[in-house]
Amino acid sequence: MCQFAHKPRIVIVNSPHPNWDYEEKELGQLAEIKVVRCGSYDELFSLCRDADILMVGDIKHVPLTRDVLKRFPNLKLISVYGVGVDAIDLNAASELGILVANAPEYGVEDVADHTLALMLSLLRRIPMLDNELRKRGWNNIRANIKDLREKFGAFRRLSNLVIGLIGFGKIGRAVAKRLQPFGCKIIAYDPYVPDHVFQQHRVEKSDFESLLSSSDVVSIHVTLSRETYHLIGEKAFQLMKDGSMLVNTSRGEVVDEEALIKALKSGKLLGAALDVFEKEPLPKNHPLTKMPNVILSPHIAWYSEEAMMEQKRETVLNVKEFLLGRRPPYLVKFPK
CATH class of the missing domain: 3.40.50.720 (NAD(P)-binding Rossmann-like Domain)
Incomplete structure (x- = not known):
């Protein structure tokens, strides 16, 4: 997939999980990992500007529109903690050469x-x-x-x-x-x-x-x-x-x-x-x-402890395979 001139930078944004031990275990030797919470674009740009890879949870308050994606010059992959990718402009991502992957099977x-x-x-x-x-x-x-x-x-x-x-x-x-x-x-x-x-x-x-x-x-x-x-x-x-x-x-x-x-x-x-x-x-x-x-019920149908772990595995696997030069297994198909 992609070669990096530096150690890749992963930023985990608004993760739904209480800890990131699994991410550190699987990806820590391959990339630098930073965990942030962003409720505004100012926070998103200041904390994530240099990201090569974004791992995102709930970003409905900071959707990744075309104009937003253009402000991430190094971004190569977005891996979503979940199924829905409607907060990402897929057409823009495709044009900018940014891959998008999700976790479609976990729940x-x-x-x-x-x-x-x-x-x-x-x-x-x-x-x-x-x-x-x-x-x-x-x-x-x-x-x-x-x-x-x-x-x-x-x-x-x-x-x-x-x-x-x-x-x-x-x-x-x-x-x-x-x-x-x-x-x-x-x-x-x-x-x-x-x-x-x-x-x-x-x-x-x-x-x-x-x-x-x-x-x-x-x-x-x-x-x-x-x-x-x-x-x-x-x-x-x-x-x-x-x-x-x-x-x-x-x-x-x-x-x-x-x-x-x-x-x-x-x-x-x-x-x-x-x-x-x-x-x-x-x-x-x-x-x-x-x-x-x-x-x-409060958007909780997806939840079980088993599903939480499966979600992590799928999201992390997309990133790990990408860093190892292979195709992420859960790539989202771009609109034609």
């Missing part, structure tokens, strides 16, 4: 587990029932199923439902695998996945509109791009079945939250379970926090 099992947990919690109203039991007591709930139905909607048996997966990459397939023992019908939309993959996973391929109109639960598993920004908006909600539900563990900006809130208030949607939001952290008094038919 697949965990996000799939969390998705299923949210889906089951939503279908069975687990958080809502927990809250009702604590506030109203056992007898007040059990004695009045009609009141419960009016408040939270009719409960449905999972084996009788159609589950629609938007996106059928690694996570979508892992979710399908977990759903199959329940006996529900699973359909999926992903224009970039060949037919034999759907067949291999015993999932029915669908187009976007048909999936929305026939699914009882829609679960989102796509990356954020220009194509997927507000993919689920007012038009999509109009196409969805009355009384259907939405689960999102992908990226918040894929869903138009104003349109979602409108669909929930009108009763078009019976409920939603969300791990990601358009604006993060979610504001304390956001309308979604006040809706009894919504389950929320």
Whole structure:
């Protein structure tokens, strides 16, 4: 890959990890390592200007735009602690000769587990029932199923439902695998996945509109791009079945939250379970926090101790292979 006239300089920016022992162990003999936190461009430029390699965590407040990337004359590689690369101008990186790599496999099992947990919690109203039991007591709930139905909607048996997966990459397939023992019908939309993959996973391929109109639960598993920004908006909600539900563990900006809130208030949607939001952290008094038919978690679907270590390994491996003159294994494809 790249030859350096000096010992390469790695700057770790806004890492999600509490320590950097593994990075030091794997990369310390190959490069100088500096760890920084940057909340502004002034900090980014002053602390990272001489970097040959950036290893980045959460940079949504300091996105690497074209103008920003031009101010890093030595930068050769950006390795992301995570999957999403929407905070990096990939076209500019390509033109400037900067490689971009990510960690695409580290949290697949965990996000799939969390998705299923949210889906089951939503279908069975687990958080809502927990809250009702604590506030109203056992007898007040059990004695009045009609009141419960009016408040939270009719409960449905999972084996009788159609589950629609938007996106059928690694996570979508892992979710399908977990759903199959329940006996529900699973359909999926992903224009970039060949037919034999759907067949291999015993999932029915669908187009976007048909999936929305026939699914009882829609679960989102796509990356954020220009194509997927507000993919689920007012038009999509109009196409969805009355009384259907939405689960999102992908990226918040894929869903138009104003349109979602409108669909929930009108009763078009019976409920939603969300791990990601358009604006993060979610504001304390956001309308979604006040809706009894919504389950929320704080962008934590990816987390387990095992996933944390896998994320480190993938991010570090990209850098190590690059420093050893080899191709990073998780290079991001640049737009054409």
